[in-house]
Amino acid sequence: MPEIFTYGFMQRAFIAGAIIGVICPAIGVFIVLRRLSMIGDTLSHVALAGVAAGMLGSIYPIYSALAFSIAAALGIEKLRQEFKDYAELSIAIMLSAGIGLATIFISMGKSNSSIFSYLFGSITLVNLQDIRTVAILGLIIMVSLIFLYRSLFYITFDEEAARLAGVPIKRVSLYFNILVAMTIAVSMRIVGILLVSSMMVVPVAAGMQVAKSFKQTMIYSVLFGLVAVLMGLFISFYWDLAPGGTIVLSGIFILISTLLFKNIKLKVTANHIKATA
C-alpha cells in the first residue's frame, strides 16, 4: 500500500473528500443553471461567521456553521419575497451580514490560527467526529437530491411551466437552499470555506463542456468533482499544501482539459468535413 493510505488522517480525508466530491457538483449543477452562483459564496461567508461563533462559545464549529447557514438560507427566501424583482439583492444583503458577523466574531476570538483550517481546508485536522458528521449529512443531501431531482430539473429549466406541472416551487426552492447550506457545512473541513462555492461551480463548468443531456451533465460533473478532490488530496499530501487550493486548482485543470478536448474535437470534425467535401 502506498504510504499515503497508511495514515489514519489521510484515510479520513479521502472518505470525507469522496463525499464532498460527489455532493458539491451535484448541488452545483442546479446552482449554475439557475444562475445562483452567488448563493454558495453568501452561505459560506455566513458559515464562516458560524464557525467563529462556535469557537467563541465552544460549540462544535460544523454545527454552529450549519445553524448559521441554514438560518441564512431561510432568511434569503424571506428577503426574496420582500424584494420580489431584485432577487439578487436578498443574496447580497445576506452576504454583507455574513461578512460583518464573521469579522466581528473573529476579532472577538483569541486564537485565530484554528480558523485558518476552516478557511483554507485541512487534511490533518479531520477527526472521527468530522467524518461521522460529514457522512451523515452527506447521505441526507444525496438522498434529498435524488428525491428532488425531477422538481429541481423542471424549476431550473422553466419555473412557470414547473409550477403548472404541479411542482411545489416555494417548498422545493426553500429545501434546496437548506441543502446548499448543509453542503457548505459538510465541505468546509476539507475544501475550506473560501473555496466551497468553487467546488460547486468548477466541476460543473467542465461537465457542461462534454455532456449531451442533463443526466450526463450531472454524471460528468460528479465524476470531475471526484477526480479533482482525489488529485487535490494527493498533491496536498506530497507537497504539503492547503487541500482547498490544490483541489480547486485540480478542478480548473480538468476544466481547461475539457475545453481543449472540445476545441480539438471541433477542429477534427471541421477538417473531416473539409476533407470529404
Next chain:
Amino acid sequence: MEKVIEIKNVTFSYDTKMVLKEVSLEVFKGDFIGIVGPNGSAKTTLIKLLLGILEPQQGSIQLLGQAVKSFDQWHRIGYIAQKARDINAGFPATVEEIVAANLYMQTKPFKFLNKEQREKIDEVLSIVDMVDYKKRLIGSLSGGQQQRVFIARALVNNPELIIMDEPLVGVDVASQEKFYGLMALLNKSLGITLAMVSHDIGVITDKTNKVACLGNQSLFLHDSKSFNQTDYIKQVYGEGISLLHHQH
C-alpha cells in the same frame, strides 16, 4: 353544459394602468375559442390571469369549476407560451428530458420513467414531427422546432383544456397546417377544450367555434360563423373606431 372557463366581471390593472375592465367570459367543454385583438389589448394578460400568474383586482375566475386562486389540478391544463421561452440556449437538456419533465405528477420520486410514459413521449413528439430530435439538446434547435417541443410538452399529460398564446409564432406553414389538424382532432374526437390567442384572424375564425375580441379594456364574444372579419379589421386596425361602439 360543463363550464371549463368562467371569468366574471374581471378588472385588472398594471399599477395604475387599467387593461381589462369588468370582463366576463364563459367557455364550455368542447369549445375551441380564438382570442384576437391588436397588440397591447391584454390577450397575454388574460391568459396570465387564467393561469394564476396574475391576480385580478376585481371579479373571479374559475377553471374546471374551481377558483384559480386555489386551483391545484394544473396537470389537467396544458399551456403553450407566446414564444419559445427565452430559454437559456446553453441549457444542457434534451428534447426528451424536457417533455418528460411535464410528467411530474405521474412520476414517483426515485423512479425512472416506465415503458408507457416513454411511449407517450414518443407519441406526442411524433405528433409534432420531432421524434428524430429526441436526443438533441434544446439549445441546438431552431425557434420553430423549440416551439414544437413545447407543444408536445403540453400534450403529454392528456390535458382537458389547452391554453395557447400565439403558439404558432415562428412555426412554418406546413407545420401550422399539421398543428391545426391536430387541434381539430383533439377538439372534435377527444373533446379537449381549446383557447388560443392568435393574430391570424382569417385562419382562427375558420378553425374555431367562438371568437373573443379584446380591445379598449373590453371583451366581446362572437360566434365564429357570424364573425365579420372585414368589420373587425376596420374597427380595430382601420378607422380608429373604438371597439366599444361596435354593435352586437
